[in-house]
Amino acid sequence: MEARIRENRWQHSPHSVRTFISKNKAGQSKTLLLKPAMSAWKYKKSKLKMRRPEKYTMSNPFGRDLVIRMFHVNKHYGAKQALVDLSLEINQNEFVFVTGPSGAGKSTLLKLLYRGEPVSGGQIIIDGMNLGAIPDKRIPMLRRKIGIIFQDYKLIVRKTVFDNVALVLEAAGQKQGLIQKKVRSVLRIVGMEDRLDAMPPSLSGGEQQRVAVARAVVGDPTIILADEPTASLDPESARIVFELIQQFHEKGATVLIATHDLEMARRSGGRLIRLRSGRLENDTHMSDL
Amino acid sequence: MIRIYIKRAIEDIRNNRMITLVTIVTIALSVLIVSSFALFYANIGKMLSTWQEGIRIIAYLKADATEAQIAEFQQLLSQIPDIDRIQFIPKDEALAQLKEQMKHQESLLTHLRGNPLPDSFEVSARSQEGNWDKMEVLASRIKSFDLVEDVEYGQKWLQRIAQMVELFRLAGYGLGAVFLIAGVFIVANTIRLVLYSRKEEIEIMRLVGAANNFIQAPFYLQGLILGGLGGAGGVVILMAAYLTVTAKLRQTMIFGFIHLSFLSPPVCLSIVLASMLVGWFGCYLSLRQFLKN
Ligand SMILES: Nc1ncnc2c1ncn2[C@@H]1O[C@H](COP(=O)(O)OP(=O)(O)OP(=O)(O)O)[C@@H](O)[C@H]1O
Ligand SMILES: [Mg+2]
Numbered sequence: 374m375e376a377r378i379r380e381n382r383w384q385h386s387p388h389s390v391r392t393f394i395s396k397n398k399a400g401q402s403k404t405l406l407l408k409p410a411m412s413a414w415k416y417k418k419s420k421l422k423m424r425r426p427e428k429y430t431m432s433n434p435f436g437r438d439l440v441i442r443m444f445h446v447n448k449h450y451g452a453k454q455a456l457v458d459l460s461l462e463i464n465q466n467e468f469v470f471v472t473g474p475s476g477a478g479k480s481t482l483l484k485l486l487y488r489g490e491p492v493s494g495g496q497i498i499i500d501g502m503n504l505g506a507i508p509d510k511r512i513p514m515l516r517r518k519i520g521i522i523f524q525d526y527k528l529i530v531r532k533t534v535f536d537n538v539a540l541v542l543e544a545a546g547q548k549q550g551l552i553q554k555k556v557r558s559v560l561r562i563v564g565m566e567d568r569l570d571a572m573p574p575s576l577s578g579g580e581q582q583r584v585a586v587a588r589a590v591v592g593d594p595t596i597i598l599a600d601e602p603t604a605s606l607d608p609e610s611a612r613i614v615f616e617l618i619q620q621f622h623e624k625g626a627t628v629l630i631a632t633h634d635l636e637m638a639r640r641s642g643g644r645l646i647r648l649r650s651g652r653l654e655n656d657t658h659m660s661d662l
Numbered sequence: 663m664i665r666i667y668i669k670r671a672i673e674d675i676r677n678n679r680m681i682t683l684v685t686i687v688t689i690a691l692s693v694l695i696v697s698s699f700a701l702f703y704a705n706i707g708k709m710l711s712t713w714q715e716g717i718r719i720i721a722y723l724k725a726d727a728t729e730a731q732i733a734e735f736q737q738l739l740s741q742i743p744d745i746d747r748i749q750f751i752p753k754d755e756a757l758a759q760l761k762e763q764m765k766h767q768e769s770l771l772t773h774l775r776g777n778p779l780p781d782s783f784e785v786s787a788r789s790q791e792g793n794w795d796k797m798e799v800l801a802s803r804i805k806s807f808d809l810v811e812d813v814e815y816g817q818k819w820l821q822r823i824a825q826m827v828e829l830f831r832l833a834g835y836g837l838g839a840v841f842l843i844a845g846v847f848i849v850a851n852t853i854r855l856v857l858y859s860r861k862e863e864i865e866i867m868r869l870v871g872a873a874n875n876f877i878q879a880p881f882y883l884q885g886l887i888l889g890g891l892g893g894a895g896g897v898v899i900l901m902a903a904y905l906t907v908t909a910k911l912r913q914t915m916i917f918g919f920i921h922l923s924f925l926s927p928p929v930c931l932s933i934v935l936a937s938m939l940v941g942w943f944g945c946y947l948s949l950r951q952f953l954k955n
Contacts, residue, residue: 487869516871529863531677543666544872588870 889941
């Protein structure tokens with residue numbers, strides 16, 4: 374069983390992962406070359422360094438393929454155990470469904486990953502960042518590696534569609550020119566390019582969720598986390614949103630979707646993690662079922 | 663980046679027009695009260711120092727002073743650097759002056775036997791930035807000479823006014839401090855309301871990777887704008903009031919004797935800057951509290 378999963382992982386880490394990594398390496402060596410020419414201040418501000426917080430990086434004997442690692446993670450809210458001794462490894466560019474009955478700890482698992490909540494015990498390492506060790510000040514750096522999609526969209530109702538998506542890049546300190554280009558291109562992919570100036574409340578649920586997907590991916594995150602992204606949508610909108618997430622997965626992102634919708638999981642293929650009462654009940658691949 | 667912050671700050675101000683207006687008006691009134699104290703003090707202080715320039719110290723000599731002693735005393739006085747002009751007034755001359763002044767009540771003096779008045783010196787201090795302390799020091803120094811029976815300087819009422827002005831200045835400081843603190847809390851309260859109305863939005867910003875600085879900057883900007891507008895408003899109102907009052911005074915006689923002027927531009931600027939600082943600090947307080955929970 375264990376062996377089969379490993380085998381599957383190999384099959385499922387596509388070619389694009391390699392190129393992604395080598396690009397990263399090229400990027401890094403470029404930074405190092407530039408370093409002496411830059412002032413210390415500029416170097417500190419350089420985006421490349423921000424994305425590579427060496428100080429908090431643990432060496433990874435398996436290379437960069439493991440994007441998420443959880444070691445014996447516990448999480449309790451007061452006396453309530455939400456997650457119990459959960460260990461998980463998720464590869465670069467995997468497509469993972471997290472299922473389980475209500476209250477199983479799916480949302481909690483995702484929250485721990487973007488550090489919406491601290492762990493109560495154990496360790497989580499995301500793309501080399503040890504979440505227990507990073508100071509609060511660096512949480513934004515973590516969140517820039519992660520795009521999050523919620524069931525209730527969580528769009529800012531007072532901002533236009535464009536501004537909602539642009540916010541991610543503005544917060545990351547990107548230049549206006551780049552923001553304009555990128556936001557437009559992402560909104561075109563999700564089919565919202567003609568609603569740039571609309572306010573979220575004037576959109577349908579499906580449209581709002583497409584904007585939310587655009588916002589999640591506009592910063593080129595390593596990981597996309599989605600908590601019941603299609604639960605409040607009609608089947609057609611749900612299909613569109615799901616296909617969009619798949620589309621961005623194909624571009625290289627690692628995807629975790631918490632859902633009750635086993636049908637969607639089945640259709641898509643991918644890894645299926647089943648939780649029950651905060652424990653890992655099952656970890657299989659769709660093709661095994 | 664700055665453009666984004668300004669946009670967000672202005673958006674907030676627009677969305678909370680009423681409370682923003684109330685805040686600005688309150689700050690403006692506080693600034694108005696404090697700066698009117700400053701204006702009053704600046705003018706009365708200037709007036710006092712011009713009046714003071716004309717003040718002389720009169721040293722009354724002991725009755726038994728001999729001519730030689732008087733000459734020696736004059737010599738000593740002329741060596742004091744703060745003294746500008748010395749005039750000896752013999753008692754006869756003093757009596758003649760008195761008689762001149764009391765022409766109509768001459769009967770009071772006719773029965774005088776001899777001259778009850780002492781010889782005296784009239785001393786003018788070197789004119790300097792009118793300073794009561796200096797005047798007092800000089801007077802007590804003159805009084806310390808053996809030959810001097812008593813000194814008299816300044817009109818007593820002038821001194822009393824000076825004391826009152828001093829009191830006024832202290833009251834101004836006290837009031838200024840009170841209004842400064844009040845201003846800080848008013849801004850803190852306003853920003854807190856804005857923060858709570860944006861709570862959800864701030865939460866979302868955090869989720870998409872916005873750092874604290876990015877989230878806070880527009881609020882600080884708002885604090886500065888509220889403080890700045892309030893401060894400027896206060897100064898402008900004071901200016902308007904000042905112009906109205908001086909225009910009225912100009913029609914009366916008094917204006918010829920007193921010379922009024924408005925607060926200097928650097929002082930006005932400092933008032934506006936101080937009030938911006940108040941806005942900034944108020945914002946700091948509520949952000950600190952907000953981000954804690
Ligand atoms: N903030 C919280 N405070 C207290 N208890 C919490 C909190 N968040 C979650 N829990 C509890 O932790 C457990 C796991 O919750 P979680 O939201 O992760 O479940 P879930 O699998 O996402 O459920 P659902 O399918 O209904 O969304 C539940 O029993 C829940 O009551
Ligand atoms: Mg949930």
